[in-house]
Amino acid sequence: MAEEKTAAGQGQERKPVLPVAGRRNVLVTSALPYVNNVPHLGNLVGCVLSADAYARYCRLRGHNVLFICGTDEYGTATEARALQEGCSPREICDRYHALHREVYRWFGISFDHFGRTSSPEQTEICQGVFRRLLDNGWLSEKTIQQLHCGGECQRFLADRLVEGSCPVQGCGYGSARGDQCEKCGELLNSIDLIDPKCKVCGSTPSVRDTDHLFLELPLLKEKLERYIDGASGDGSWSQNAVQVTNAWLKGGLKPRCITRDLKWGVPVPHDKYKDKVFYVWFDAPIGYISITACYTPEWEKWWKNPENVELYQFMGKDNVPFHTVMFPSTLLGTGENWTLLKTISVTEYLNYESGKFSKSKGIGVFGNDARDTNIPPEVWRYYLLTNRPESSDTQFTWTDLQAKLNNELVHKLGNFINRVLSFIAKPEGVGYGSIIPPATNAESHPLTQAISETVGKLVDQYIDAMDKVKLKQGLKIAMAICNEGNAYLQESQFWKLYKEDPPGCATVIKTSAGLVYLLACLLEPFMPSFSKEVLQQLNLCPEEHLSFFDEKGERDKAKRPWDLIPPGHRIGKPAPLFKGLDDKAVKGFKEKFAGSQAERRLRAEVATQLEETQLSS
Known part of the structure; x- marks a missing residue:
């Protein structure tokens, strides 16, 4: 559907x-x-x-x-x-x-x-791929040694049902899985683990022979x-990605087992292996x-x-x-x-x-x-x-989260947007009565021309970074536009221009409103709910306005931010976009999320019991 x-x-x-x-x-x-x-x-x-x-x-x-x-x-x-x-x-x-x-x-x-x-489509397509590989001669059969639990389980143990110490020199991690070490990342064979144990019943497994199917990577x-x-x-x-891939190739490709002794998986459509399923990394x-x-x-x-x-x-x-x-x-x-x-x-x-x-x-x-x-x-x-x-x-640290929220989102991004929209929303005589003013002298206003040139270059850099999937850089560039907007507002001293140079003030405010719209557009991939809220405050429909199509020339529009919202447009109601995080809250989060989930549950249970005891007494 x-x-x-x-x-x-x-x-x-x-x-x-x-x-x-x-x-x-x-x-x-x-x-x-x-x-x-x-x-x-x-x-x-x-x-x-x-x-x-x-x-x-x-x-x-x-x-x-x-x-x-x-x-x-x-x-x-x-x-x-x-x-x-x-x-x-x-x-x-x-x-x-x-x-x-x-x-x-x-x-x-x-x-x-x-x-x-776990769908019928998965079974059908996976088995179809397998049959083509089999018909084309890329699969082989091999007898391998595998750990078998002779305790309660009485079964061959798939990789993740075994745990032991990592055999990789210099690692020795004591809780390595049979397929991969969580500490060093090395792919492992369960029989190479030191002191292996069955994760189900805790027994020490023995090594036995079993037949499996392999994808012949060397031939491919x-x-x-x-x-x-x-x-x-x-x-x-x-x-x-290049480094990891090249390391695999240089290390020499080896046949890779694609079957497992499990019940939960895609069944192998082969008479000899009908009691096995495909290895999860095949399917x-x-x-x-x-x-x-x-x-x-x-x-x-x-x-x-x-x-x-x-x-x-x-x-x-x-x-x-x-x-x-x-x-x-x-x-x-x-x-x-x-x-x-x-x-x-x-x-x-x-x-x-x-x-x-x-x-x-x-x-x-x-x-x-x-x-x-x-x-x-x-x-x-x-x-x-x-x-x-x-x-x-x-x-990740809670103090870093606090710093980025308070300094970058609240004081820079949120402050810029709220400052612009709140001024537009003020009644006429001290603001614009929620109506976007005209920018009659944008082409001749030096400060506005300077920021339009800077923003145009930043938008080009943003698109270049995002096209190359440099997401972190793209976000940084978008936030740089916010910083430019704050500097533009401050340098213009728009609060003085309102009385001393009304056309200049209108140009600054209309350009700033365009920058608000532009930020909502550029930050949508990162913070969609934020962008939706900003567009609502601008009284603009996301489906009609949020786009950056080359064929529509919308990339070039960013170089004329005063033209992004028409004069006479009525904005919505401004409101703060972010709420800061104080030291007390951060301290509470650090304590709450310390240790493992099991330890947290235990602490919560103890606290509940303590509270119930106090209430009953």
């Missing part, structure tokens, strides 16, 4: 977005969040929020955009969580899919469709390298395709149309090899005309205070936590995107 383009794909039914001849067609995906937990802030900025900012920017520019995401639901982690909670994997997926949707809705994520991988190397050489340059891949990227197929039966117009569709993918650095090596190799091996990745935008890690965010340990601020702070979503979006870890790890 097609859905309205709103947060997390909620809303009224509408016609599906399909590629249009003669337009730039952009397919945006965010790495599919795994369904076994609520996303934390690091997950959000690395994938979903970054992808949303870019998709919104593309729409602002008039491109034809489809933004696809959904929960990744198959695999070991879901089975493990279901065992832990004593329910079925389907129940886990249903519960957490709903939680994810709610978090993304609150954050204002504008998916065209937010689906899930030539096709893959030819694709990577072209795409990484033409698509301006982020440097960290999960295919989820982008199947989720699109759930959105429209004409999904091939997006996914088998490389001549007319550009694929942009957003993720954290730990997901890179699966999207630049595994997924392209899988699609290339089918011999079909797939739309392959053009541009990949990869973030480093966002750390929490003095440590790391961790879903498995419940450390950090999670999506539902952000909502419960009563700090508005536009503040969270601004902070995360201005702190986006694009080339190196960055750190």
